[in-house]
Structures are given as structure tokens and as C-alpha cells.
Amino acid sequence: MLECMPEGEVVHTVGKINPTKTCQPIGAMYAALGIHRCLPHSHGSQGCCAYHRMHLTRHFRDPVLASTSSFTEGASVFGGAANLKTAIKNVFEIYKPDIIAVHTTCLSETIGDDLPTIIKQSEVPEGKVVIHANTPSYQGSHITGFSNMVKAMVTYLAERDEEALRRKRVNIIPGFVNPSDMREIKRITASLGVDMTMFPDTTNVLDSPLTAKYDMYPEGGATVEQIRDSGNSRLTLALGAWSSNAAGAALMEKCGVPCVPLKVPIGLKATDDLIMTMREKFDAVVPEDLTLERGQVVDTLIDTHFHYQGKKVAIFGDPDIVIPLTEFVLTMGMIPKYVITGTPGKAFEEEVGAMIEAAGIEDYIVKAEGDLFELHLWIKEESVDLLLGTTYGKYIARAEDIPLVRVGFPILDRAVHPLMPITGYRGCLRLIEMISNALLERRDRDCLDEDYELVL
């Protein structure tokens, strides 16, 4: 595999080879699916919409519906206003969503379509809503697109009504995570007795059951009304700086809802932080069940540390996943040797670097806006024991014979992951199990007969 990989010094200063990020619109599409009865709309060529739907479907193995402005050469020259107006009219008549969430593409951004004006001029039936986010593919990454669409939910919808304040309710912006993780975060919040609005919320949208009674708009998703009312909540928890902070800040500015930025609760410490914040802000009582779950994680970490402690790991993926994952890997006593994200942002390097240094590890590389080709070159120079990241790591895994534990987005070659959380204390157990098993399978596979043992 990949016998074409160069040896020695390689100059790689422009572009990406084997990227570990994609473009903004897909993130916006995913976020929009977290609104109840929403049809995401891609304002660009058909191919964008087709690719995004394909890619999300491959990760979630569930239907992903979205419409497109179907640009042709004419629209690209004269502007896409007519296409978008026609699309909005047709979508409401044929597919009857409550809300259309429009995102742009590099095409409509390059020609400079003025979305707010076009939307104002469009026929929107009474009681229905159209929102939009600018998601130029040539800035940031899919995470930026997700963030922009979540922010648009706030700027278009959230309202403050001093008469209707909800002092016991928290807004949770969960970040670009699987529905299973959103479900787990909701479970933890509910068990703390705190009221919550989560948006976007893809539970019961992208992890829906097979009942033979298909509905184009599944039960899940935050309703427009809930997002509107988020302006009256006591507090917003923005999980994951890259995907959620912008919306949290917008809600603070627009409606005066204070925002606490936290990590996506992957790992023991990040989960502790989430629980402590809610305990503090809402005087929540931590139930016995959560204390028990936490204790089980600590127990397992102690019991299994010799499976993984001191092993070197390369971590890659989206910043809001990779940062807490690195933290947890450090909790496990592993050595994060290479940590990269494709999303740009020096803050990533600073935060991850500080974490690793604090653990007393000096020999490491952390990089934002990196790619997997570069990671592969580093690994060829000095290898690691484990890869932790998306499906795209599988080429390096095979070429260099290193086990890969699949975490993050996308996972295209394994199933069930969108249904199983990696967040919360239960998520910790799952991560420990996956990492230990990967290393133990390797030990069993590689050892001599005389070293092959029944009990490990």
C-alpha cells in the first residue's frame, strides 16, 4: 500500500495531499439536519449537494435529505437569485418543511450572491422560515460551516422575552458530534435535573429506527420554537470552541444569555467539567448514578493501564474532537506523539501543545491545517503504536502496519459508531475498550507461539 510514498526530505508547502478536513457546506448541512422539519438547501451546483448528502449518508447510514439550487452556466454568469427563489417556492410546495436552511458554496460566494436580499424577495408561506449561512468553501473547514450554520440559527431565530425567562434552563450547543453523543449529553443533563434545549440536535434524525413507516422529517431535531426560545434560557454551554463558540457568543450578544465555553465532553476531565459547570450554575445535585459511572471509568483505567500506558499515538481529525481526545489519551498515560487537525487555527496548536507539555512530554508535533500526507511522512521517520482518527487513516494504517481506532467524522468503513457515544463516562469506557482491544489484538497477532497467552 502506498509504495509511491517518497523517502527522505519532501517539500510540501502548498495545497493538501490526503486532507483531514473538507469544505464548509457539508458542516452547514449537518447542522441544519438538527432542526426539526428542516430541509437544508445548498445554493450552488448540484454536485455539492450530491456529494454532501453522499458523504453524510455514508457516515450515518441513514437518509440525508437536502435540496439544491442546481446552478447551470447561465446562473453562474448572471447570478443565482432566480434559482434560489424558484427553489424556495418549489421546496415549500413539494416537500413542505417548516424551515429551509440555505447555505452557500464556493460558486455562489465567488459570484457574490446576496442571500439576505434574495431570501427577502422570495415567496415564503405564512408561518414558515428561511434562514441562511454564508459558507464559502475556500475558508476554514466543514467545522467552520457547521459553526456558521449554528450561529445563523441564533441570529435568525433566537429571541428574548423578559416575561418568559427560564431560569432553570440551559442551552447546549453540542458541536459537530454524532447523534449518540448528543443523546448521551442530554442524558447526563437530564440526570442532573437541568432543563435543556439542545440545538442542533440530530438525535432521532440520523439515528432513526426502522419502522417501515418512513417520514421525510423524522421526529428529532430542535424545533424552530425551541431555538427561538433559547434566548430566554439562563445559560448556554458551547461545547467545542470551533463548532459552538460563535453561536454561543451570538446568543449572548443578541439575547444576553451568558455563555460558558467547554470542551466536547470526551474523556474523564472534560465530562467532569461539564457536570461541574451545571452543578455550579444550576445548583444541580449530581446523582449517584453519575458518580458510579465515573467510578467505573477510574476503576477501568487502573485495571487496564498496562494495556496502553506509555504507547505512542497519532491523533487526527476535527479540533473539537481531537483536543479532548488528546486530553483523555494523556489521562490514560499514553503519549500523543503527533496531533493534527485539518482545520486552520493556531489556538489548536497552543491548546494541545500546552496539554502535552503539562504532562511532561517534550517530543511531540502538533499542527493545525495539516494533512495526512505530512503525518505519514512523520510516521515514516518515527512510528507510533496506534492511530486514532477517522477512516482516512486506514491507508497509513496498512502502509505502516499500525492499528487504527476509528473516532470522529467521517467513519465510512465501519458501522454502529453513530449510535454509540464517545462522550460522557460511558464514552470513556468505549474509548478504553476500543484502544485496549486494538493494541491487544495486535499483540496476539504478532507474538510468538510461546508468548501467546490465554489471559491478558
Added chain:
Amino acid sequence: MSMSEEMMGDMLEKYPEKVLKNRKKHITIVDTSQACQQIEANTRTIPGIITQRGCAYAGCKGVVVGPIKDMVHIVHGPVGCSYYAWGTRRNKARADENTPADKVVSTLCVTTDMQESDIVFGGEKKLARMIDEVVEAFHPRAISICATCPVGLIGDDIGAVAKAAQDRHGIQVLSFNCEGYKGVSQSAGHHIANNNLMEHVIGTGPDRDPNDRYVINILGEYNIGGDGWEMERILGDIGYKVNCVLTGDTSILEIKNLHQAHLNLVQCHRSINYIAEMMETKYGTPWLKVNFIGVEATKKTLREMALCFGDEALIQKTEEIIAREEARIMPVIEHYRKICQGKTAFAFVGGSRSHHYMHLLRDLGMEVVVAGYEFAHRDDYEGRQVIPSIKIDADSKNIPELHLTPDAEKFQEAHVHLNMSKEKFDELNKQVPLSYYEGMQPDMKDGEVMIDDCNHHELERMVRTLRPDLVFAGVRDKYFVQKLGVPGKQMHSYDYSGPYAGFNGAMNFARDITNAMTTPAWKLVTAPWEKQNQQ
């Protein structure tokens, strides 16, 4: 159950007037008593309709160019286009005697990852630099540059960048102006790719070895799931020399030699018929529309091929191989046919595949009751005889046509390519329709539906009304169909199985679709307590 006019009316009723008027023309309920039933195809999708269609870039890079294994394919644009076309079409490729392992570079995903400053100031310099770095790192035999939407808009001259890089590095650098907004679907991209390969690559290799016999190309075969390898196995056993498979598991070296074949086989008509036609004009190479999907279809194809060369020994060997393969596979096919018999399917896939799979499904006793394409033209439905009557609209005019003339040195009459007399060739043409494709319609029965650019609403409605036993579609439709309680099978990627072509493929396919329909979980959809509640 077959579709009635009334059902169709119900399905379309929901549409606004303009959409209704448009969509009606794209749907035909087959009526064999009518001489020709016209279907509208290859025209714009109305904005807002949830179409399955992709873009010109997907057709060019994703389908035709991407599989060429010894080229580094640089996608000039923001990161997404390159990323989504990375390893997602299952075009299997491996090292071989022409291409050592270190020259197989098609698993790389290479993009200029355009940033805002590139959009504002132009991306040509970045592209040129990326080519230099890629050449230095991988030493590829050739490079392709595929344009994405913004490239055309900002006016980057990728042709000039390619030319300069070609001069600088002494390797071929091909540029494809396949911006996503061109045309109305992937189809535009196929055409752009065909033109470029024809103009700059095909025919640049050495001439045919005069001692070679039965040399063929398989055009429009992308080796998804190893289909091309299964075809090559069968053809090799019969005694053909497969010169090049375009573009499954192929190399730029082999494409250069495309003109060496005596006969071109066309598997996917839509994506590659341009090259077949242009090669006929330029080199005189005859082409035969083939179908390796299905036992009977494969047999028919092999027999027609043998007739094309008119050699008794070849005809006899063909029969031997058919007998050998049938003895091996028919018990397996029979086993599955017992389970599949009488079941119905919908098929929406590919540039010929909805048609091809009708044959394999009939081998298994199944019938395709609704069939269509995302990006086909009228000739894919109705047959090539309609080509002269197809209206050229503004969208198709934007795709340049190459006007070729016979090559002064390499052109030979078709019968010379096939090493037979003109008279014998004329006889052959009566038996085997060379340079012709009849489309899917003649293989459909009364009441079956032919539908172009089928959208979400229509598919959902038809699945609910006609309740097929199986739906063949892309990944975007598979899961909603299954939520309706009907098995869905991805036929772009075969649900990661394959090959489905040839004799081995027929067995794999029979097994896979039987499993899809009979997997025990289908009986467990309703929870026992819900069943009790219903009683």
C-alpha cells in the same frame, strides 16, 4: 403491480404547474404498441427538486479520469471536491507489468485547497507550485488537473499552467475544464474527459503489432468491485488480448495505445460513447455495445464478439468457455433463482447499468418495473437512432464537440481492423449491430416505467405505491427506501461487494440480493408488543 396513468397523475399532482409540465415529459409508461415513445432527458433539473444528479466535475474526475492509476490527479479548487471524490467509487487498481507498485498513485487525494486569497488574486501560481512539488515527491508518469466551480469564474487558465508544467517537467499534464456548473449533470463531465483523452492521449503510443490477433479495448468499464478483472478473465481464457480497459485499473501508457485494438467494446454507453465514436472516425475502429451483466447477456456479448472476428476457432473456443462457466455457475444461480423468482425491482443507476441489470435480474426470474437514469440522454433510453433528432440546447452547446477527420496514417476501414472482406463485414453488420446501441426501452414491457432524473418525491411515492421487493439506487436513496421496509441496494458501489460482471459476478450478485431480501431482521421490524397491540 404496474404503474397506471392514474397512479402517475396522483404522483405528479403535488407539483406546482411548471414542475408538473416539466416532469411529465421525463416519465414514460412503456406501451409497446406505440412505435416510438419519446422521453425528455439531459435537460436542466428544476431548482429545489431533490435530484440525484451530480455535477460535471463528478463525471469528469470522479468517473472517467480519477481511476487512471499512474497519474496524480490534482483537483484545483477548495478542498471539498477533491475530498469527496477520494476513494469513493471503488475503482480497483493494482500494480502490473506496465505499472510497478511505486507508480500507482491514484489512491492519493491531491488538492490545491484554494483559500480566499486564491479566489481574489488567482490560483495559477499555487497550482504551478503544487505540480512542481508533486513531481518532485512522486515522480508520476502524468498529471491531471481538474477544475472546480470557482476556477472558471475567476478565470484561472489551467490549460496554460498545464502546458508550462509539461514543458518544465517533460511529462504529460492534462487539464480538464470540468467546472461543476457546466451542463446539467455528470454527463457534461464525461464528455469533457472523453474529448481531452481523445485529443491528447489516445493514439500517441506505438502502432499495433501486426502479429497480434483479437485485440480489444473495453471502453466505459471502471472496474468497480473488480468487474473489469472478471471480464478480462473470461476474455483472456477465450483468447482475446485486452489492450486497455477505459478507465478501470488502467494507466496512461495503456490509454496512449488505445488505437491498437481491432475492436472497441462499449460497456457504459453514456460515459464513453464519445470516444468510441471519435475513434471510429479517426481510426476506423468499429465498436460493439456489450453487456457483461447477466449470464445470458454475457453469453450474447461473447458470441457477438466472436462473430465480429468471424474466426471458427474463436467461435468454438467461445462456446467451450461458455459451457465451462455455465457448468460451474448455473447450479448456484438456480439455487438463488428459486428464491428470487417473481420478485420486482426498481433500478436507478449508471449510464447503462439500469438497462444492464434488467438482464441479470431476468436470469434470476426478477423483473425491473421502474427504471431510469440520473444523467442519461435520450439515446440511452430510446436508442442511438434518435441522436440526429435531439435538440441541442444552451447547456449542451457549452460542451465543445471535437471535429475529427480520419488519421492520415492510422485510419483503416472497419473490415480491415477485423481482418475480413467488405462483403463479410456487411453480412456481419446485419447479424451484429456494430456502432449502435438500442437503449433500454426495447427491453422493457408494457406498463413498466422509464423515468429520467427521478427525484426523491417520485421515488418515495412509487415505492409506496408499487412496493417493489428491491430498489437498486445510490447511497442517497438506499436508506430512506429501507426505512419504508423495502431492501435497498447501492448499485454504484455494490454495497462494497463485487464483482457483479461476468459469470462470477452473476453468482455474487445473486447471493447478495438474495441476502438483502431475506436477511432475518426484515421479519423483526414490528416489536412483539406492538404486534399484540395491533391484534
